Amino acid sequence: MLKTYNYPKFEYRRPPEIASGKTLKVPLVVVGAGPVGLAAALDLQQQGLPVLLLDEDDTVSIGSRGVCYAKRALEILDRYGVGDAVCAKGVSWNVGRTFFREEEVYNFNLVPEPDHHRPGMVNLQQYYLEEYLAASAAARPEIELRWRNKVVSVAQNGRTVTLKVETEDGFYTVETDWLIAADGARSPIRRMLGLEVEGKIFMDRFLIADVVMKAEFPSERWFWFDPPFHPGQSVLLHRQTDSVYRIDFQLGWDADPEQAKKPENVLPRIKAMLGDEREFELEWVSVYTFQCRRMGRFNHGNVIFIGDAAHQVSPFGARGANSGLQDADNLGWKLKLVISGLAPAALLDSYSEERIYAADENLLNSTRSTDFITPKSKVSRTFRNAVLGLAKDHAFGRALVNSGRLSVPAFLTTSSLNTPDCAGDAFSCRMVPGAPMDDAPVVENGVDGWLHNKVGQRFTALYFADDPQQLDAATIEALSSLSCGGIAVQPLVISRREGSVGGNIQHLVDARGVAARRYDAQPGTVYLLRPDQHVAARWRGLDVAKIKSAVAKATCNA
Amino acid sequence: MALNLNPNFSEAGKRYFNAYTPADDFYELLINTHRDLSDEQSELLNARLILLLANHVGDIGTLREALKIAREGV
Numbered sequence: 001m002l003k004t005y006n007y008p009k010f011e012y013r014r015p016p017e018i019a020s021g022k023t024l025k026v027p028l029v030v031v032g033a034g035p036v037g038l039a040a041a042l043d044l045q046q047q048g049l050p051v052l053l054l055d056e057d058d059t060v061s062i063g064s065r066g067v068c069y070a071k072r073a074l075e076i077l078d079r080y081g082v083g084d085a086v087c088a089k090g091v092s093w094n095v096g097r098t099f100f101r102e103e104e105v106y107n108f109n110l111v112p113e114p115d116h117h118r119p120g121m122v123n124l125q126q127y128y129l130e131e132y133l134a135a136s137a138a139a140r141p142e143i144e145l146r147w148r149n150k151v152v153s154v155a156q157n158g159r160t161v162t163l164k165v166e167t168e169d170g171f172y173t174v175e176t177d178w179l180i181a182a183d184g185a186r187s188p189i190r191r192m193l194g195l196e197v198e199g200k201i202f203m204d205r206f207l208i209a210d211v212v213m214k215a216e217f218p219s220e221r222w223f224w225f226d227p228p229f230h231p232g233q234s235v236l237l238h239r240q241t242d243s244v245y246r247i248d249f250q251l252g253w254d255a256d257p258e259q260a261k262k263p264e265n266v267l268p269r270i271k272a273m274l275g276d277e278r279e280f281e282l283e284w285v286s287v288y289t290f291q292c293r294r295m296g297r298f299n300h301g302n303v304i305f306i307g308d309a310a311h312q313v314s315p316f317g318a319r320g321a322n323s324g325l326q327d328a329d330n331l332g333w334k335l336k337l338v339i340s341g342l343a344p345a346a347l348l349d350s351y352s353e354e355r356i357y358a359a360d361e362n363l364l365n366s367t368r369s370t371d372f373i374t375p376k377s378k379v380s381r382t383f384r385n386a387v388l389g390l391a392k393d394h395a396f397g398r399a400l401v402n403s404g405r406l407s408v409p410a411f412l413t414t415s416s417l418n419t420p421d422c423a424g425d426a427f428s429c430r431m432v433p434g435a436p437m438d439d440a441p442v443v444e445n446g447v448d449g450w451l452h453n454k455v456g457q458r459f460t461a462l463y464f465a466d467d468p469q470q471l472d473a474a475t476i477e478a479l480s481s482l483s484c485g486g487i488a489v490q491p492l493v494i495s496r497r498e499g500s501v502g503g504n505i506q507h508l509v510d511a512r513g514v515a516a517r518r519y520d521a522q523p524g525t526v527y528l529l530r531p532d533q534h535v536a537a538r539w540r541g542l543d544v545a546k547i548k549s550a551v552a553k554a555t556c557n558a
Numbered sequence: 559m560a561l562n563l564n565p566n567f568s569e570a571g572k573r574y575f576n577a578y579t580p581a582d583d584f585y586e587l588l589i590n591t592h593r594d595l596s597d598e599q600s601e602l603l604n605a606r607l608i609l610l611l612a613n614h615v616g617d618i619g620t621l622r623e624a625l626k627i628a629r630e631g632v
Contacts, residue, residue, distance in 0.1 A: 365582070368582050371589060372585070378600070379597065379600035379601075379604070380589050380592065383585075383588065383589065387585075390631065394563040395565060396564055396565050396581075399565035399567075399581040400581050400585055402578075405578050405582070408575075411575045413573075430575060435575075
């Protein structure tokens, strides 16, 4: 057990179906209460769906796993009610240093871009994130959490999925319309359904040591290539919460993991790295290998795979948990529309399509980082070392150094849900159809807030105005009409000037024009935002028919 | 023509949403070009590549500057 963290123990309750012998019939089951399964349960609950969440364990993740949560993940976590807790407990860092052999070749300062609610990255041990998500889920009666309930068989039969669940008191059966498999990289559901996941294992091993520093040590990310204390390999040092530092040693494929993990072998490595005078305590040690692979598609009828169950990447770039949270974000609203009969099941194909696009981007970036960090041939190592040598003095060399490209959301520019810009509508910003929306500071009813927290979980038409008092009756009527009909679109007026809008339409003030700049907006510009805060379409003028047809396109109703 | 030592990679018709992408695109292409070659073959490939690029640059003053920087770090 860890010295800095007490694992919560979640209560197991005897499922009533064991005594009754009845089959439990529910619309929706999520299997796996890791960060991604919990996120999916919370997303679906916010969509108004009841969720049964099954997990074979009764605590959070043990030991060292995910560390870095990127801005987009934090924005999503805001909607699940844990963004503040994660940011308050997590460690923000900006400075990264890269060393080659004895010397520092360069450093970077990821100064957070001003006028965004959340920083670029927060470091926090995964168990804290899970603890907060589990508490948020437990507070919502629509989510039924069953700990120590293990799915031992799964069968797809037409419109339903039948699960056999094992507990310490015996077995019971669940019949569900939809099954979300968030059961991790080794996904038993995937295996039981005989589904394939394709990719490769990287022939390398890494040693993770989490140490508690007794002395002050900077909140920075340090990355060494070929350091004197670990020749020929790479080492990463990263700060987490509670003065716990993650140290990641590349070991090479031939290392014996059992030997490498022994304290008598770990301690000298860390001492050599820190210098003997710094005091520390070992908190956790493990050895891992990793795989880069994904399923051919993420939805199989009424079974949908999310997170590591669907795709796995190398840890370089923190693209695992971050992309899993985006899976949940992408899936929730689509499943709700399909279950409600407002969209055809084909909308779930777009979940697979869009998240495969994102997974491939993550796989590409993490594979490129891996190839730079652990060159596979002599010439590749020569180029890598040449880049590191040039990086010290030349900016172009620094651009080529790749010690991990930190997780950013995919711009879903090729998605079939996008409505392309109209020929006459010229925009010069990056908020293209498919883009994850940029944040901006806004004021609503005199209270400071963030654009991100004003939208999401439903379609929104963001209408840019100059002076809200000047909106004519026809515009107000057109905006108001959007919230009627099958798939409602929430109208949201945003303007540089203060004032009120007629017709009870929600209004935000963009006092410094940050939103207008980021969205390249002029008075009359409209953005249609999806429930997952991606841009679906944009126009230079308000046209209700165009908005309706873009909503139809974004929901496979076109 | 002064030697450009700032990041300078881009591809026509491609829109980048992350600043690191063009340099990473090039580096992957470079390493992939060497895939499955022996060390000796890789050396030859590199020599051919340098000759091709040097001719493309053309300006001997620029090449002299690049050669000098390359040599200094070895």
